[in-house]
Amino acid sequence: MxxxxxxxxxxxxxxxxxxxxxxxxxxxxxxxxxxxxxxxxxxxxxxxxxxxxxxxxxxxxxxxxxxxxxxxxxxxxxxxxxxxxxxxxxxxxxxxxxxxxxxxxxxxxxxxxxxxxxxxxxxxxxxxxxxxxxxxxxxxxxxxxxGWAEFLSEDQAALAELISCAVLDVEPGERPVVAYVRGGAGTGKTALLLSIALRLHDAGINSEFVCSQAVAKYLRSHTHVKMKRIQRGVVSNGGAVLVDDPSAPNDVAAAIRQAGAARARAVIVGFDPLQWPLKSLDAHLAAMPKPDIDEVLYECYRQSAALARKASAVVTRVHERSSFRVDPVRIEAERRMLAELSGQYLTGLQYTRPGGRFKIRNAMWDDVVEEAGRLRQRPDLWHDLPALLILEDRAHGVELVPEFKQIRQGIKTQTSALNNVASYRGLDFQAVWIFISRDFYERVQRGATGLKGAEWQSLLNLHIPLTRARDDTVLFLHG
Incomplete structure (x- = not known):
């Protein structure tokens, strides 16, 4: 035997x-x-x-x-x-x-x-x-x-070890240890949190993994992890809560309160502040509960470097030219805050993959056919998971006709409304096509101040679709 x-x-x-x-x-x-x-x-x-x-x-x-x-x-x-x-x-x-x-x-x-x-x-x-x-x-x-690396990086592995040991060291009756894993899009926050959950399970610690339905489905397909086993909706006594990409700072505070009431060992949160399209974001961040462990990831494993630089330029343009504020002094203070956050979570990232492509085209039939043919010829085109994310700017009247399905035949695709960020937030794709109103795009270029809350949120949210593609992002201008 x-x-x-x-x-x-x-x-x-x-x-x-x-x-x-x-x-x-x-x-x-x-x-x-x-x-x-x-x-x-x-x-x-x-x-x-x-x-x-x-x-x-x-x-x-x-x-x-x-x-x-x-x-x-x-x-x-x-x-x-x-x-x-x-x-x-x-x-x-x-x-x-x-x-x-x-x-x-x-x-x-x-x-x-x-x-x-x-x-x-x-x-x-x-x-x-x-x-x-x-x-x-x-x-x-x-x-x-x-599309995932096989191994955690040295920094990720060290952080996983640090957090896991801190969780295991919590004695019964002690308050939960709180750990923040901060990082820009594609820096491996989700993979790190899931790795920690698996480590804790193997050490006999129950985990509750909190993430969106879209991310849970994505992780199940990517990793074969039975997400329902770690998503029971109940925080257990002596267990750990792992919160992936919460939608707002208030969700973090709520998770910590709930964990304390349930006598959990730990709350571990992975987040990117630039994905919180809030007014007075700096005040929200300052009001978050203070963590015991607070680490930032700077290496991006998702986007190719050249693509990331182009996408970052669009986001930076929003930060530098638009605002919900009117007072010039307060506008300037807000822009300094956004520039500081961008330097930490976007423009300051280090990229492990070279290359990438960012293209702006007219939303014409021939242009879309050409892009579809280009994508379809990729020898590494994904087939088990969506290779292409198509986003429609429906809030500004952009919606594709049914005949469009013929063009993307043979390409596994997810289609969503541009402003429905919950349906694609936290996911990655080989290519992203954004069909956007020309007027909306030009407003991004010009900038505007005194914006209403919904308008300001829609501009800040552009950070999310622009950081979903691994290799190829195309903006199709409509109208």
């Missing part, structure tokens, strides 16, 4: 895995373990790892990532987890170092052996029988769909 263990090195790497990568890694190991028990080939690729005298085998769980498993008598031991270079890094360890790590092995989590209660099962992989050399094409489309 085979048993499954892992080394401290493998455990440290597993703690950095993104949620979806965790699910895939556990599925591959379960598959291998079951096959080994039945006496059939359980490893992929070559028999043993080159450069290593021990019986160490590769198990690939995505196109580019591997687990390394050592066979020790009746035991399977996960010795390392990493990207495509993990085999080289492990082989380059001194034999004495590998032996020491092996001697420190301990039982692996049950999720590697039995189905994890928070994950829908990924399909078991059947490449073992068919290929002596692993067929990477089996994973290529799946990895292209997710």
């Amino acid at each position: 085979s048993t499954l263990q892992w080394t401290p090195r493998a455990q440290a790497a597993y703690d950095k895995l993104m949620p979806e990568a965790r699910g895939r890694a556990m599925t591959v190991v379960r598959t291998a373990l079951r096959r080994r028990i039945t006496g059939v080939k359980w490893y992929q690729g070559k028999k043993t790892l080159q450069g290593v005298r021990e019986n160490v085998y590769e198990l690939r769980y995505t196109h580019s990532c591997r687990l390394l498993v050592q066979s020790v008598n009746e035991e399977m031991v996960i010795v390392d987890i990493g990207d495509h270079d993990v085999t080289t890094r492990y082989a380059n360890l001194a034999p004495a170092k590998r032996a020491k790590l092996l001697a420190q092995r301990s039982s692996a989590p049950l999720g590697f052996i039995d189905d994890h209660p928070l994950f829908d099962e990924f399909d078991e992989f059947d490449e073992f029988d068919e290929f002596d050399e692993f067929d990477e094409s089996a994973f290529a489309s799946e990895e292209a769909v997710t």
Whole structure:
């Protein structure tokens, strides 16, 4: 009977895995373990790892990532987890170092052996029988769909560890620890919060993950995490509340009050203040409850750099040229505040992906057909999740005719009203097309002061659609 263990090195790497990568890694190991028990080939690729005298085998769980498993008598031991270079890094360890790590092995989590209660099962992989050399094409489309990194960055992993330890250190009867994870769009706040929820679950702490229905559906599709298991609508005694992208500062204060009343251990909130289109935003931020942990993420993993710079310019133009205020002194003070926030959550971000495209076109049939053909030809076009977000400026009379569906045939699409930000906030797409009134666009360019609340909100909300695309944003001007 085979048993499954892992080394401290493998455990440290597993703690950095993104949620979806965790699910895939556990599925591959379960598959291998079951096959080994039945006496059939359980490893992929070559028999043993080159450069290593021990019986160490590769198990690939995505196109580019591997687990390394050592066979020790009746035991399977996960010795390392990493990207495509993990085999080289492990082989380059001194034999004495590998032996020491092996001697420190301990039982692996049950999720590697039995189905994890928070994950829908990924399909078991059947490449073992068919290929002596692993067929990477089996994973290529799946990895292209997710768009997420496989591992938390060093900063994200350190923050996840800091927050998780703080939650576990809370004694019964103590007030909840409050942690803020702030960051601009695409900096990994949602992935980080979900990773923390999974860590806490594995440590025996119940979590309540609060997010929009759209984000919950998106996460279920992306990660196979059973979101309903961590969205019961009840904050448990001794549990933790994780709030992803709350719609207003008041929601944060309410979550903290509710957690205190329920004797929860912690409230962890991920948010981007620039996505709160409020008058006197600085006053709202100052009134928020003071956190015990307050960290900012600066690396953007979603948008390509060139696209992000163009999108940022539009948002900056709104901040610099428009206002709901009339008094010049107060207008100037507000603009300084918005510039400071933008520097922290938008223009000051560091982008990990080069390239990107931002285009302004007329909303003419031929222009749209050309863009659709361009998108349809992408070799990495998503098919399991919407690749394209179409936004209609219905508040200003822009709504596409039914015949338009023919143009986007073959492209999985989500269509929403531009001002219905709740339907797409927190999501990402390969491309975003915004069909906008020409008059509205020109007002953005000119700017205006003394705006009514709804007008000011619609301008500030442009930040959200302009930060949804990974690679390609097109503004189609109508009228």
